[in-house]
Amino acid sequence: MATSLQALAKLVAGNLNNSPNSDLEITGIGLDSSNLPADGAIFAAVPGTRVHGATFAQQDQAASAVAILTDTEGGQLLQEAGEQRPVIVVNNVREVLGVASSSIYGDPSADFVLIGVTGTSGKTTTSYLLEKGLMAAGHKVGLIGTTGTRINGEVVPTKLTTPEAPTLQALFARMHEQGVTHVVMEVSSHALSLGRVAGSHFDVSAFTNLSQDHLDFHPTMEDYFEAKALFFRPESALAAAKQVVCIDDEWGVRMAGVAGNAQSVSTHGDPADFRAHDIEVSETGAQRFKVQAPAGVDLNVQLALPGAFNVANATLAIAAASQANIDLDAFVAGLSEVAVPGRMERIDEGQDFLAVVDYAHKPGAVAAVLDTLKTQIEGRLGVVIGAGGDRDATKRGPMGLLSAQRANLVIVTDDNPRSEVPATIRAAVLAGAQEGAAQATHEVEVREIGDRAAAIRALIEWAQPGDGIVVAGKGHEVGQLIAGVSHHFDDREQVREALQAKLNPLAEQQLPGSTEGK
Template structure:
């Protein structure tokens, strides 16, 4: 892209200083100074704070876009452009323009909410592949398409990387992309420049209050996905209005996007009410009332277990119908969805008399949902093992303790990713949430030891929930990232105790 073309496309960008020719070409755009080439445009994120000035000065890039309020020095040989906006919010659209706007040639479906994003993207991708569609996933477990799997390190990648991923998917023949849209990614503008065809909202419960000043800002950040839909024709949104935060989310979306087509999922008040839920260790069944267009009351059977997977599969089913996919084929595919990494992932003892469940639940609502779902399978005893991440929202720690006390027979407290916090202080914060004389079955900061103790304590017909890390195959202690996999430790423990 020529510099002159950039200035024509984005009137909010002005050249501040530097010697340049309008015909000079900008190769690409980046928000990460470590990935810059000489002819790239460096969009210095506002989130960099005062360090942004150092990143800009030390950058080997010739073209620098900064916020109007940022003061930097050592600019010899550089072309400085300024904007009143956060430069990061422009990186996505610029990258999209340079790459030929790949998302306009794809069908991108964004999924947002506190819990369920990963499950929904995997379910939707499987349903699409079962319909003969070529599908890709972008999210917490990485980027997946055409048999390839790579890790970006973020739920929603930075705007430049995201556009490159979309371009690669397009070039590979992908048709549908199911993408987790995190509140961070939406608020920071990482998804700017992505044209979404549909948006799905699962729920909104307490999380990320170390980043968002309050729950209202959290909700409004999630709603940015739906406001982007209203800018384009033939788009739609799906909202679980019975989920926590669902009605507030629907009300806010409708206030900012009056004409956007919305489907409301709900047990009672939604236009797609759910009833007659039944649960076992083999399958989950429920009835969903569809519109006349899709055949009214429909029984859904799925191999995914638990009440929260009623919500996940119903959201995916309605979204897929909105995309025009075949109803009967969808119903068939819902019966055999592959296990989703770290989401109600079941590990049995050799004789299947004992069970462990690995789940990514790391918020109060997610922990409550997974415990209730395991309870529905009627284990003889339920032991909950969990911790809380360090350097993150501390207010949720005692809440999770109270939930575990109420819903599990025994509770084991251990470390999650303590990061730079003292693991024992984190455990103190959690334990403060227990009511009365209650004390944990075990308090052990070493997660491997805690898991082995939990497995050794399982009686016949009982279940150990190992919550918090899910698909993650690492543990962050201090600033060191060490290999650690809950599933591996569970298997080791079953083997070591001859179970």
């Protein structure tokens, strides 16, 4: 796995300054000056929000880079600093980073089947379903997504839903070396907009849905949609060879039209290439249904995951597997035991009410989770809800509004405040909840408890036999970001401890106190 410096410069159409007497072999590439790959790496120096990456070229491990890839501004900074190493100068580093990284690591995605899943909600669950189904069909599978990366079931730590291009291509190379035949990955709108997946050869792309999210990054929903459409438009360099689109919402219908050759998926009875029907839901929330595939084939599906949205996720996964020429009978058999961390995850300590932790942190997802829980209980419904700081502020009110329109108790608390004042975020969610309570036709109580652990305890103390409660927003996450500091916090741990305290009130429980302001 390597490419020559001259070949790389030609590939990215860059000007090569300080050209060496003999060609160099480039064996790795990195954006982080403090964490470059070993010998033979090229440092990709991109402009930052405050400082250009070229200013770090002489520091730490970046000094060991054999060459530098940068833009015109970075090239000027390096020249002024007296840089003697070869420098490839391009107009925009990020525009060529994916193709450059793929070339350096031997174009690994050309050697396995690559399936990408995009959309607002359901990416992680659909990816898990694909992973388990593919493994059941006898394939060696890599997974890249929100909850991390796995190679043949072994966890590989990563930080982003879709890693930066150099990390992604290095992961692809590692997967290829370990004999992986199929890779499933979540593809975020950021990854598509910023070119993180450029240079990757997608065999299949799958679209789940679109609802309000990431409007801190995308100025409008239209811009958000267009970012996703890069994965489907025939003229796009990022478009997959084959495509599947869920048409259960208006955005899906539009995406199917954009794609042109996509296979369609429906769970609402609309005509589609793959259509879920005869859906049966057990008392536990487990589901049985049929999927009508092309040529009139009916597949019998058993799914432990509750919720109509998971029927859509499973049907989409089946359609994607079909496009990848997978044995569908074997694939479907593998779906029955799929569980996804922090996604409609039941916490059971022997209590006589339903307790669930879910990652829902956007309006549509919150509404879907609460609607699902209402179908599984006979009693009241309660929710702990918050919103993240330094993110799309316009979704905070709607999250509170939709919660109060469905639940009997809404406790507004902190999520990940990040650098914002927690009370300011809560106020926006609280205003929406109070508006929703005023509109509701059922009795609604709205509380504000900033301490997330205390909010969870209050919710569980409120619950009575036959009720249902959901702690929404963080799901699988095990940290809470407050004022730039990450504190250990796991909703699932907190729910278990609060349940144990409720069931055994005489036992001494050392439950965490407030972390606000730390």
